[in-house]
Amino acid sequence: MGILRREGDVLSSQRGTVSTAGGWKTNEDKRVFAANFRKQVEPILGIPETRSFDFYGMVEINGASTSCPEGHYLHLPYTRLKPLVLDKKLTPADYDERVA
Numbered sequence: 001m002g003i004l005r006r007e008g009d010v011l012s013s014q015r016g017t018v019s020t021a022g023g024w025k026t027n028e029d030k031r032v033f034a035a036n037f038r039k040q041v042e043p044i045l046g047i048p049e050t051r052s053f054d055f056y057g058m059v060e061i062n063g064a065s066t067s068c069p070e071g072h073y074l075h076l077p078y079t080r081l082k083p084l085v086l087d088k089k090l091t092p093a094d095y096d097e098r099v100a
Contacts, residue, residue, distance in 0.1 A: 005044055016047045021055040034072065 018041050024031045032040075038049040050069040057064045063081060065074040076083055085093045093099050 005040075016045065016051065018045065018047050018052040019055065020053070021057060034067075038072070 018038075020034075020037070034054055038052045041047050041052050042049060049072075052072075053069070054067040054072070054074070055064050056074050061081060063077055065076050067074050085097075085099050087093045087097075087099050
């Protein structure tokens with residue numbers, strides 16, 4: 001996208017999709033947060049924010065989570081993983097229970 005931005009070129013792809021994955025481990029000083037990246041995609045590539053998805057891979061469980069178009073939250077696959085929050089007694093907290 002950097003070359004397109006420098007050259008002033010703009011694409012128009014209302015049907016396109018942007019998928020990102022990976023981390024910033026070696027380029028932490030150049031990090032672009034996902035929300036800012038999505039805002040840069042539409043004016044340059046013509047792809048709306050709702051068609052920009054991020055994937056987070058978890059090699060420890062051989063699974064991946066995908067962001068949703070509504071809030072761009074990462075969703076865990078319930079068929080593979082059941083997330084839970086433990087309270088101070090190390091027992092599963094109830095749904096909507098806040099644990100400090």
